[in-house]
Amino acid sequence: MNEQRIQEYEQFLIKISQAIHSSKANPEVIYPLLQANLDKLDKNLIAILQNWSAARLLEAESSAAIKIAWMLMELSKLIQGFPLGSKEINVEISLAGYKILLTVFTRDSDRENWAVIQLNLGSTYRERISGNRTENLEKAIAACEMALQVFTPEAHPIPWAMTHNNLSLAYSERIFGNRAQNLELAIAALKKALQVFTPEVHLIPWAQTQSNLGGVYCNRILGSRAENLELAIAALEKGLQVFTPEAHPILWAMTQYNLGEAYKNRISGDRADNLEKAIATCKMALQVFTSEALPIQWAMTQNNLGTAYIERIYGDKGENMEMAIAACKMALQVFTFEALPIQWAMTQNNLGIAYGDRIWGDKSENLEKAIASYNMALQVRTREANPIDWAQTQINLGTDYSNRICGDKAENLEKAIKAYEQALQVYTKQAFPILWAGTQNNLGNAYGDRISGDKAENLEMAITSYEQALQVRTREENPVYWAMTQNNLGNAYSNRIWGNKAENLEMAIEAYKQALQVRTREANPIYWANTQNDLGEAYRNRISGNKAENLELAIATFDQALQVRTREANSIDWAVTQNNLGLAYSERILGDKAENLELAIAALEKALQVSTRETLPIQWAMTQNNLGEAYRNRISGDRVENLEKAIEAYEQALQVSTREALPIDWAMTQNNLGLVYTNRMSGNKAENLELAIAAFEQALQVRTREANPIDWAMTQNNLGVTYFYRISGDKPENLELAIAAFEQALQVHTPEALPSFWARTHNNLGVIYVRRISGDKAENLDKAIAAFEKALQIYSPETLPILWAETQMNLGTAYHSRVSGSDRTENSEKAIKAYEQALTVFTPEADPIKCLEIFQNLGNLHFTQGDWEKAIDAYENAITAAELSRSRATTDENRQKIMEKAIAVYQKQVQAHINIQQWDKAIETIERSKARNLVELLTNRDFYPKDNVPQEMVAELDRLRRSIPSLERQLQVIMDQLSGSIEKQQPQRLPLEKSRQRLKEELQESRQQLNEVLNQIKPFDPSFNLTQKIETIRFQEIQSLVDEQTAMIQWYFTGDGLLTSIITQHGSPVIFASSSAKDREVFFDWVEKYLGSYSQQREQWKNELPSHIAELAEILKIDEILAEINKIFACQGIKCDRLILIPHRILHCCLSMLYH
Incomplete structure (x- = not known):
């Protein structure tokens, strides 16, 4: 620094000295002078002040030295309180001034002035920004205690009381030692000050000390937190009995500021009202603390106003967060990193909280802004310089890393855990029990959500953390936070892997019920709804008690939660509860299963209106999986479409639920996808089964016996079923793989x-x-x-x-x-x-297809034993069941399914009659089987009665023709589910049984209504009713259709070969059996050659037609048949002059070509 600049500093000091002397240290005179010389309030002034003062004190006589010292003390006090310039530099200049004074006033030479300087030093060290904060506060305490070695309540009551006041402020901010004990020392010091500062004698100091006492009670650790805050409010309100905005604006505003802090943290009374009072007091303080007049206090109050808006209950949550962000940003106009780094870091921390809770804007971006704010705060808030604030910001950072959307979820949770564990190095149970408990609670949340490491161990660590927190968070001392941790503990027990699952869920339910003792709809509707939602999930998964009742309790609690969780007010939580409600309806036992699944689908689709892949990918994937399950089990609607929708939903879920990111969810969805591919109707069956096997094998990469034995066994069973049905590959090998999978499942x-x-x-x-x-x-x-x-x-x-x-x-x-x-x-x-x-x-009415299968098996059993009469009886029952089922079937698919099962029964029945020479019964059975196809044509939905039938009858006929197939499809789905998935335990089967009964009754009623409609139509169209029924034709009736010189030749394919029957008026029919494998092979070779020639070489076919016919006649043994016919007629003494040929199946096609 050059000489001219030094002289400018010295001239400034002379000018200030004169002004202090002439104005008697009037701030209204001195502060404008300081403002005009802000460029000189820097570190250079400290050195020049030291040299300038030393030189003058050395030259001055004793009385002059005293005047210089007095001027220097006043200058130090004035600069310490000067609101402009750098606070850090101003405090350093004051500190330098006081240290110079200690060379003039020593304890031995001037005890009282020495004590005054120590008193001021204590205040200056407490406000100091430079240096180590912990050391500064220790020096402040030491200075106050040295002053108290001189000041006594008897000799120097006012300085003694002032020193205790300052000492209390230092103890309240102290970092070293036990936090709780430090605050007790602060309270004790203030109470001593109040022995002197009484409202009768020292009204203003009394009010100021009450204000300080209120500030300490706000932070007190020992004793009841609620009582401490009441004491704080009482003390601050005493201060406000004295301080008015007119007479004492600054003290009034400061007390309003502290009162706002007390109301913001208050436990007693209504939380929402307390926060409104906090906001109101901050706004009152801002009437005095303006950015122009008192920028630091203005910024501090803006910061506190922001924190009150963050926690506010009344008003719109989104708007409150915007107000909080705006307030914090205003504070940062004054609190800069360069000028006020500690306050800057504090406000950055609060701004991070506001961004973390922000509703408006993009959630992901808000969390990134929050994390950025915390990281900025940690540039100043270091463990060494400011461990308490450092720990608080670590907690906040951990919370937002827990909720972070960007980046890798597992890594974010590891960062959260690290941040909480860092905070716990400072926040110990002994020093900071409340903050320690809060951090333990948050750490429990992070461990509960943790992806890395062993899931079971993580949940145990979460439970331990919550139980630690509850040692401090008691219902009596801190009911709100006690309820929060109880709720979190309930979540951990709900998800717990170790221990007995049923017991864990009971502990979860008990914890939720405890939380609801405090979390009421009236006092805290949002938290009440949160706990209702979580309690609903616990009831949904509950093992103890009656399952049906538990699910009803779950649905009731979800409905309760949705009274508060609305899409307008809280769309994300609304979607979560809609998803959970959908699951509960999917599993519901009471009520109609079909209706429950429709309610489930409706709830899940509502959830997906909010839970999108972009905004909430994990929740979206979970809901897609649940929707897939609902569609997979759906009864209403088209079964084919439902299964396709299920596949689509599962594949959507797998876009987010990947093996790397969410392995358990990925495996669950792969298992579900395998189930739907196993039952899929669209596409190639063999390919679907291969896709199912691939999905189950994928699931088993995560679902291991060690990690998740029950799910592993479930998937092994599903894999076994699929290998049983498998079309591709070697059949014996597939069956061995199925056995291996089932035996694996039986280990669990x-x-x-x-x-x-x-x-x-x-x-x-x-x-x-x-x-x-x-x-x-x-x-x-x-x-x-x-x-x-x-x-x-x-x-x-x-x-x-x-x-x-x-x-x-x-x-x-x-x-x-x-x-x-x-x-x-x-x-x-x-x-x-x-x-x-x-x-x-499995009666004909209950399940005609199963009834058909069983009677068929019974018939086959008797058939193989040669017990033809019993076989015939069993086959007759099977045919009755088939005909009943086919008469009711209104879809081609159902008729085809029944036909496939029934055709072999007819064939066996024919053979059984032949085996005991019941030729006429054999012919009747053949005619009975052929009649099926004709009836199916006549019962087509497009077939209507004559035009003279009233339209209302036709409309009712239409309605029933639509509703009956729908009911049949739904009933078939129910039957498939009842006899299908292993995943349906007995309680879950009850609603299926109820739905089955309901659908049976509805189907029976609809069929009865159809019969009534047909009876009403009959007078208008007598023939229409006959086309709906099968009229069995007796052999005698068939014979009567043939005149005495006509023979009827009828062919009928069986499973073994071809039957040929001759029917005339003359006696019983004659049946030829051509059942050798060779005959059958020869016939089909001929068919292939004949049809090939017809379709590809028509002219050649015409030329070769005589040879084709001759070859067919030989295969069909026409000569033998004609010889038998001649023999029959010869016995009657007449000749046969006409033949009627009745072909069967492929013979129809072959013979019809002869007419082209």
């Missing part, structure tokens, strides 16, 4: 732990052993029977009638397959008994 599915699953897996295993190709046939059947009998230990006709009947049916098949050998009779009887048991459930 035990009769004690999972009886329903154990039984279902044994039933599946039994079915495989019956059909097993590898190994010894007898051993396989023994294993099958053993497996079915194990399943029947769990299944009963009372509890699980469908599964019981299916297993009885399977058991019958196993015994049926074991009828050879010495135990033939015993096995046959057991098979018959099992089939008869199954028929008590």
Whole structure:
């Protein structure tokens, strides 16, 4: 620095000295002079002041030295309180001045002035920005305590009281030592000050000390937090009895500021009202604290106003956050990194909180802004310089890393855990019990959500953290935070892996109920709704108690939550609860299953209006998976479309739920996708099954026996079922893979732990052993029977009638397959008994298709034993069930399914009649089977009665023709689900059973209505009713259609070959059987050659037609047939002069070509 500049500083000091002397240190005179010389209030002034003062004090006589010292003390006090320039530099100049004074006034030479300087030094060190904050506060305390070695309440009551006031401020901010004890020392010091500062004698100091006492009680740790805040409010309001905005504007505003802090943190009274009072007091303080007059206080109040808006309950949450952000940004106009780094860091911290909670704008961007603000705050808030604030910002940073959308979720949670653990290095239970408890709570949240590491261990760490927090967060001391941690503890127990699942859920429910004692709809509707939502999830998953009742409780609590969680007020939480409600309706036991699934789909689709892939990808994926499940199980609507929608939803979910990011969710969706591909109707069946196998194998990469045994076993079972149905690959190998998968599942599915699953897996295993190709046939059947009998230990006709009947049916098949050998009779009887048991459930009315299958099996059993009469009876029952089912079927798909099952029954029935020479019954059965196709044509939905039928009858006919197929489809879906997935435990089967009963009744009623409509139509169109029924034609009626010189030749394909029957008026029919494999092969070779020639070489076909006909005549044994006809007619003494040919199946096509 050059000499001229030094002289300018010295001239400034002389001018200031004179002004202090002449004005008696009047701030109104001195501050404008300081403002005009702001460029000289810098570090250079400290050195020049030291040299300038030392020189003058050295030259001055004793009295002059005293005047210089007095001037220097006043200058130090004035600069310390000067609001402009750099606060940091101003404090350093003051500190330098006081240190110079200590060379003039020593404890030995002038005890009282020395003590005054110590008093001022204490205040200056407390306000100091430079240096280490901890050391500065220790020096402030030491200076005050040295002053108190001189000041006594008897000799110097006012300075003694002032020093205790300053000492209290230093203790209240102290970093070193125990925080709780420091605050107690601060309170004790203020109470001592109040022994002197009474309202009668020292009204203003009394009011100021009350204001300070209120500030300390706001932060007090020992004692009841609620009581401490009440004491704080009481003390601050005492201060305001004295301080008025007119007489004491600054002190009034400062007390209003502190009162706002107390109300902001108040526990007693209504939380919302308290925050309104906090906002009001801040706004009152801002009437005095303006950015022009008192910028620092203005900025501090803006900061506190921002924090009050962050927590505000009244008003629109989005608007409150915007007000908070605006207030913090205003504070940052004054609090800059360069001028006021500590306050700048504090406001950056609060701005981060506001951005973290912000509703308006993009959530992801808001969180990034919040994290940026915290990181800026941590540039100043270091553990060394300011450990308490450093710890607080670490907590806030941890919270926003927990919620962060950008970046890798797992990494974000690791950063959150690290931040919380950093904070706990400072926030210990002994020093900061409340903050320690809050951090433990947040750490528990992070461990609960943690992706890295072992999930079970993470949840145990979460529970430990919550239980630690509850040692401090008690209902009596801090009910709001106690309820919050109880709710979080409930979440951790809901998700807990270790321990007994049922017990864990009971502990979760108890924790939620505890939380709801404080979280009421009136006092805190948002938190009340949050806990209702979480309690609903616990009830939905509950194991203890009645499952149906638990699901009703879940639905009720979700509905409660949705009274507050509306799409308008809180769209994200609304979507979460809609998703949970959808799951509850999907699983609901009471009510109609079809209706419940429609309610589930509606709720899930509502959730997806808010949970989009862009804004909430994880929640979106979860809801897509749940929607896929609802569509997979859906009863209403088109089954094909429902399954396609399920696949679409699962594939959507897998775009977000990847193996890397969300392995458990990924595996769950892969398993679900495998289930829907197994049952898929669209596309190629073989390809669908390959896709199902691939999905299950993907799921098993995550679902391991060690990590998740129940889900692993479930997927193994599903894989086994799919290998059983597999079309591609080697059939024996597929069956072995199925057995291996079921045996894997049985390692977990035990009769004690999972009886329903154990039984279902044994039933599946039994079915495989019956059909097993590898190994010894007898051993396989023994294993099958053993497996079915194990399943029947769990299944009963009372509890699980469908599964019981299916297993009885399977058991019958196993015994049926074991009828050879010495135990033939015993096995046959057991098979018959099992089939008869199954028929008590699968009646023609209840399930005609299953009834058809069982009677067919019974017929086949008797057929193989040569018991033709019993076989005929069984086949007759099977045909009755088939005809009943086909008469009711209103879709081509259902008719085709029934036809495929029934055709073999007709063929066997024909053969059984032939075997006991019931030729006429054989012919009647042949005609009966052929009549099916004609009736199907006549029952087409497009077939209508005559025009003279009233339109209202036609409309009702139309309605019933539409509704009956829909009801049939829904009933079939129910039946498939009841006999299908292993995942349906007994409680979940009850709504399916109820829906089955309801649909049966509706179907029966609709069919009855259809019959009534047909009866009403009959007078207008008598022929229309006949076309709806099958009129069985007797053999005698057939004979009557043939005159005495006509013969009818009828062909009929069976499973083994071709039957030819001759029907005349003369006696019983004659039936030829051509059933050798060679004859059949020769016929189909001829068909292939004949049709090929017809379609590709028409002229050649015409030329070769005589040879084709001759060859066919030979295959059909026409010469033998004609010889037999001649023989029949010769016996009657007449000749046959006409033949009627009735072909069957492919013969129709071949013979019709002769007319082209």
